[in-house]
Amino acid sequence: MASEHKILVVDDEPANLRLLQRVLGDDYQTFSAASGAEALKILQAEEVSLIITDQRMPHMTGVELLEKSLGIRPHAIKILLTGYTDVEALIDAINQGHIYKYIPKPWDADDLRLTVKRALEAYDLSRQNDVLVKDLKKAITQLEEISMGVIRALANALDAKCDYTSGHSLRVGRYAALIGKALGLSTEKQKELEVAGILHDIGKIGVPEAILWKPDKLTPEEQKIMSQHPVRSAQIIGNLPALQNIKELVLHHHEYLDGSGYPDHLAGDNIPLGARIVLVADAYDAMTSDRPYRKAIGHEKAGVELRKHAGKQFDQKVVEALLSVVGEKGEKINHSVPESVLDWKIETIDPERSAKHARPEAQHQVEGDLAGWHEKVPQGAREKNS
Numbered sequence: 001m002a003s004e005h006k007i008l009v010v011d012d013e014p015a016n017l018r019l020l021q022r023v024l025g026d027d028y029q030t031f032s033a034a035s036g037a038e039a040l041k042i043l044q045a046e047e048v049s050l051i052i053t054d055q056r057m058p059h060m061t062g063v064e065l066l067e068k069s070l071g072i073r074p075h076a077i078k079i080l081l082t083g084y085t086d087v088e089a090l091i092d093a094i095n096q097g098h099i100y101k102y103i104p105k106p107w108d109a110d111d112l113r114l115t116v117k118r119a120l121e122a123y124d125l126s127r128q129n130d131v132l133v134k135d136l137k138k139a140i141t142q143l144e145e146i147s148m149g150v151i152r153a154l155a156n157a158l159d160a161k162c163d164y165t166s167g168h169s170l171r172v173g174r175y176a177a178l179i180g181k182a183l184g185l186s187t188e189k190q191k192e193l194e195v196a197g198i199l200h201d202i203g204k205i206g207v208p209e210a211i212l213w214k215p216d217k218l219t220p221e222e223q224k225i226m227s228q229h230p231v232r233s234a235q236i237i238g239n240l241p242a243l244q245n246i247k248e249l250v251l252h253h254h255e256y257l258d259g260s261g262y263p264d265h266l267a268g269d270n271i272p273l274g275a276r277i278v279l280v281a282d283a284y285d286a287m288t289s290d291r292p293y294r295k296a297i298g299h300e301k302a303g304v305e306l307r308k309h310a311g312k313q314f315d316q317k318v319v320e321a322l323l324s325v326v327g328e329k330g331e332k333i334n335h336s337v338p339e340s341v342l343d344w345k346i347e348t349i350d351p352e353r354s355a356k357h358a359r360p361e362a363q364h365q366v367e368g369d370l371a372g373w374h375e376k377v378p379q380g381a382r383e384k385n386s
């Protein structure tokens with residue numbers, strides 16, 4: 001056998017079938033069918049590279065057969081044998097993109113051999129292309145996984161340097177992505193939000209630990225250094241072409257809706273939506289995690305605090321989106337959090353877990369409002385830093 005390709009020829013006229021077999025049988029492994037139904041059975045059983053079918057057949061026309069074959073052998077090349085009188089069927093088949101070529105009847109044996117040769121070359125090329133695309137997608141996925149691994153390692157290093165509980169940056173990333181999902185943003189935007197959430201405070205790498213860990217009130221000079229961290233985060237991210245889309249989200253993650261945030265005092269819709277999302281995610285995780293200088297306030301109270309400051313600091317729809325995701329008492333959060341937001345489960349209510357994570361015992365240790373959740377940058381530091 002000269003070729004590994006399998007060819008299916010279909011015609012209700014036995015003489016035509018014999019002729020096709022004779023022309024192609026020496027060079028290829030051929031299968032013949034006298035009807036569309038018989039052809040479909042062969043397609044189920046054999047990995048056919050090329051289908052050559054007559055158009056005019058009882059019960060099932062050639063075009064109908066080729067349409068049905070798409071569900072079984074989508075990659076097979078399709079050739080229609082038709083008389084000039086079947087123009088309508090031909091236009092249909094061509095418009096639907098099913099056929100590689102039509103061969104007018106009566107056909108010439110040499111022309112048919114050449115057409116089949118070219119068709120199988122096209123088949124091989126298309127399959128090689130599919131393999132390359134598959135390999136490329138795999139390589140891109142691997143690269144993305146490596147990139148996310150590096151980003152997570154950076155975030156963990158940052159959490160260790162700062163006064164954060166372990167995993168704060170990763171949780172902010174996950175909350176941010178899930179808020180994006182709840183708001184109906186695209187998967188691409190959700191991924192950007194996850195990375196923005198993870199890296200939002202990366203600029204703190206440049207802040208001395210003496211300031212980050214200082215238990216007392218910061219001096220004006222220290223406040224100024226601390227308030228530069230979103231700018232530094234954006235500068236670090238700005239050097240990485242793949243992260244350009246999240247630069248603005250990170251730069252403005254301390255802007256408040258009423259314009260009292262920093263570094264640029266942006267207000268309302270002038271603050272990128274992604275930055276408003278990261279702010280809420282950051283605030284929520286900060287309030288629901290213990291820090292060396294204060295205890296967590298619990299999920300229910302954190303929700304109350306977010307709502308209290310919605311419209312002033314926080315975007316109300318972002319707050320509501322978060323609470324819809326985590327539950328009013330954090331009851332939908334699964335704290336056995338896996339590595340990626342894509343498979344982070346939001347569970348149905350589990351009262352036991354809810355009670356455990358609400359940490360009511362810690363609530364009395366918290367000051368009345370949001371003063372405690374935030375980085376230690378008081379109002380005075382909110383000056384133009386850019």
Ligand SMILES: [Fe+2]
Nearest residue numbers: 200201254375
């Ligand atoms: Fe920050």
